[in-house]
Amino acid sequence: MSSIIKFWPFLLLVVSNIFMTFAWYGNLKFKDSSTSLPLIILISWGIAFFEYCLMIPANRLASKNFDTAQLKIIKEVISLVVFGVFSVLYLKESFKLNYILSFICILGAVFFAFKKF
Template identity: 50%
Template sequence: MNFLSGIPFTVQTVLLLVASNCFMTMAWYGHLKNLASSPWYVAALVSWGIALFEYMLQVPGNRIGFESAGLTVAQLKIIQEVITLCVFVPFAWIYLDQPPRLDFLWAGLCLVGAVYFVFRGA
């Protein structure tokens, strides 16, 4: 990933995982708005095509995080879950017209606890 050279490996990991999660969120939930009248298998094929781009960013992100930044698999997973919530809430609110609820805050606080426990002593 030459375009990321010079950026710390942990930051590269997070950037790639954020970008991959944007594609993943669109693949998993975008069809609910864009392809609502299409058969499920059309939505699945379109989602699969979008997910290809997600994997093209997620796999190198996890490899850089694991091999170069020295993150554990558990740390990578927790980072991904935090990113998922940070991407999903605005997506659901802005794109799918699903306003955020107070429960999202509580879920976020639970993830903060998960981050603490996974990175404690690292």
């Protein structure tokens, strides 16, 4: 299998996580808005639809090279990286030292998920 084909699941996972992060957290930038909660939920569902359209093929493609636990660990790391960038660039929140230390601990989990014992 070519390295280009192996790369596709990761690209799909990144883009799907961008959609999901906006679906879940994008509305927080406008939390003082008078927009009704049911409308916000419908908008979020609409955004999440595209996440599912990318996540399902990404999981199916990646499952050819990774077991399910490894795939979940990969997805969570991508999700945290996307969220970190999103919270700093879109929500204008600060990225604190304890977040960096937490992420280092998660990278330890990645190491053990892929380590052969």
